[in-house]
Amino acid sequence: MSTPLGTTASRDQGRTLPTGEIIGRYTSYLDAQKAVDYLADHKFAVQKVAIVGNDLKAVERVTGRLSYPRVALGSAATGAWFGLFVGLILSLFAGSESGITITSSIALGAIFWLLFGVITYAFQRGKRDFTSTSQVIATSYDVLVDPTLAAEARKLLQQLPMQGQAQHPVAGSTGRQGQQPSQPAPDRPAQWNDPYAGQQPPALPPQPAQDPVTADQTAGPGTTGPRRGQLPDLPDGRPQYGERVEDRPAGDPAEQSGTVHGGQSPTGEAENGGPTSSQRRG
Structure with missing residues (x-):
């Protein structure tokens, strides 16, 4: 068998990690060996089983002083x-x-x-000045089985009691790695009555619709909310507070000259349409 590049694929399967579904995880190699041996005793296809050690550690145990x-x-x-x-x-x-x-x-x-x-x-x-023995051990050992045979292997291991192994398949488990099935919630006692049954929550008064504030009515770039003075008008069309002042274009002679203090316009008339003080004296 050749690869798309024209090279021959390696036939040494021992150089690659085995793949499959984890049916049990054990803290010692002897427990994992016991599980595989139990499968072999029940005529299971153990050639589809592999034991994989996780988190390998080199351990040196000191045995004495030299x-x-x-x-x-x-x-x-x-x-x-x-x-x-x-x-x-x-x-x-x-x-x-x-x-x-x-x-x-x-x-x-x-x-x-x-x-x-x-x-x-x-x-x-x-x-x-000491003697010791060295070995390589793993933190945990996974028993992997071909996915097509995982259900059968898990069913057989449920019959093997394994004390101290939380992820060993147990009787009645349906999930992977020996997880316990979820239990239904307890039923409500028959003598318990809901004191608030049949009561409807109080209805809230309808809220008036608010006009959305557009971008040209905000206080300015980088700020939110209505501009100062931009308040809703009265029902008859008059402004609610103060007087409405129209924006004048830049360069207006009236804006450049300014208004006369005391409420007078540049023409000498008061803003409310009455005569000025000089006209009354004349």
């Missing part, structure tokens, strides 16, 4: 086992002296391994 006597004893024991293995091989060709060969091989292996271990520990100069 010292020269402990290093020497451990190295001698390792050398003795290696000498025993070599002695058994040589005894096949030694004939009647096989016992001496095995004994000498064990002694030589213990001596040489003891010297090698003590010298190696001395070169470390106390930088690592």
Whole structure:
């Protein structure tokens, strides 16, 4: 099989992450292994199942403190086992002296391994005075199944009791990852009566319609609300407050000369149509 670019697709499926539907999540690998083993015991197609570890962490557990006597004893024991293995091989060709060969091989292996271990520990100069074991573990383990077989696998795992696993399929669950089905709300007691049943809320009085304020009636750019003085007129057409003053075009001679203080116009007449003070004296 070739790709659109003409290259051959990789056949190593172990280099890609498995895909499928999660039917259970467990906090330890042994619990996930137990779930898969249960599926295998019930003739399930386990070749469609995969265990995926999440959030891998490298863990090193300290087992003890190192010292020269402990290093020497451990190295001698390792050398003795290696000498025993070599002695058994040589005894096949030694004939009647096989016992001496095995004994000498064990002694030589213990001596040489003891010297090698003590010298190696001395070169470390106390930088690592402890023994430990290392392993890679995951925070959680997901059991993945092919989507076409997920319902069957979840039905089988519901029969397996798994204590301490919140996302293990349980009996009666319909959702994924062992979620409990939603329970219906409790029924209302028969003796309970609604004191407000049959009462209608009071009707609110109708609100008068308000004319929308247009953009030319606002106070100016960047502000909202009606302009000062722009109030609705009275029913007969007269202004509600004050007098209506029409906007005059720029450059009007009357606006440039200004009005006479005291309510007089530039022609010497009062604004209300009456004669001026000079005309009354004349």
